[in-house]
Amino acid sequence: MKTVALLATLLTGALLLYGTKDFAPWADPQSPASTHLSAYYIENAVKETHVPNLVTAVLGDYRGYDTMFETVVIYCAGLAVVSVLRRRKS
Amino acid sequence: MKTLQQRYEGRGLGHDLIIQTSVRLMVPFIQLFGLYVIVHGHYSPGGGFQGGVLLGASFILLALAFDIKMSMRHFSERINLVLGNTGALLFVGTGVLCALVGGLFLDYSALTALFPMDAIEWRSFGIFIVEVGVGLAVASIMLSLYWDLSSNGDLEEGL
Numbered sequence: 001m002k003t004v005a006l007l008a009t010l011l012t013g014a015l016l017l018y019g020t021k022d023f024a025p026w027a028d029p030q031s032p033a034s035t036h037l038s039a040y041y042i043e044n045a046v047k048e049t050h051v052p053n054l055v056t057a058v059l060g061d062y063r064g065y066d067t068m069f070e071t072v073v074i075y076c077a078g079l080a081v082v083s084v085l086r087r088r089k090s
Numbered sequence: 091m092k093t094l095q096q097r098y099e100g101r102g103l104g105h106d107l108i109i110q111t112s113v114r115l116m117v118p119f120i121q122l123f124g125l126y127v128i129v130h131g132h133y134s135p136g137g138g139f140q141g142g143v144l145l146g147a148s149f150i151l152l153a154l155a156f157d158i159k160m161s162m163r164h165f166s167e168r169i170n171l172v173l174g175n176t177g178a179l180l181f182v183g184t185g186v187l188c189a190l191v192g193g194l195f196l197d198y199s200a201l202t203a204l205f206p207m208d209a210i211e212w213r214s215f216g217i218f219i220v221e222v223g224v225g226l227a228v229a230s231i232m233l234s235l236y237w238d239l240s241s242n243g244d245l246e247e248g249l
């Protein structure tokens with residue numbers, strides 16, 4: 001069983017590593033991510049949100065849905081730990 | 091866990107004058123900096139997650155240098171749970187509120203219907219509200235994780 005698990009892990013790892021071959025190279029200005037979204041954010045974020053910090057603007061406004069679920073994940077982790085471990089009545 | 095607690099009692103680990111004094115001095119500054127990071131997230135590197143972690147870490151530091159009871163005297167269990175819920179609710183609630191007053195989910199500019207302010211100003215202010223929610227949730231959940239994991243869930247005595 002252990003061998004099967006090890007083989008499955010290695011195979012998945014190899015597949016993932018093989019997949020990275022098709023990624024755009026680092027800092028390539030012509031990659032799709034740099035030509036569409038990033039350019040829009042850089043040009044319009046301050047104008048549209050009045051937030052000088054671009055990272056906060058993307059995190060809190062353009063990608064707010066994503067950030068919301070990041071918070072919910074942390075919240076669920078806390079709930080799980082409290083409900084599994086807590087033994088004292090509060 | 092048990093042996094660590096016995097060692098803790100036996101050798102008085104953690105009860106060190108230098109550590110306790112320096113923690114006592116540092117904690118207020120860490121908390122102030124945490125609040126600054128949350129509030130100033132618009133203008134400098136920072137935001138809810140980082141500031142929340144700083145706030146939570148300050149209380150964890152208290153628990154490490156003194157004991158869990160000490161950190162719970164400053165930030166009680168009940169307030170902790172309430173704040174964690176408030177933080178998560180503040181984020182989701184803002185999103186739902188935007189949808190209720192006629193915009194899209196999490197489209198803060200729709201909130202002009204509630205309070206007449208420039209739509210773009212609302213987008214900036216909405217990010218701030220949401221970041222405060224994230225900060226509250228992260229701080230209290232971090233602290234709750236530490237309390238429960240280090241004390242086996244009875245909140246009596248931790249590492």
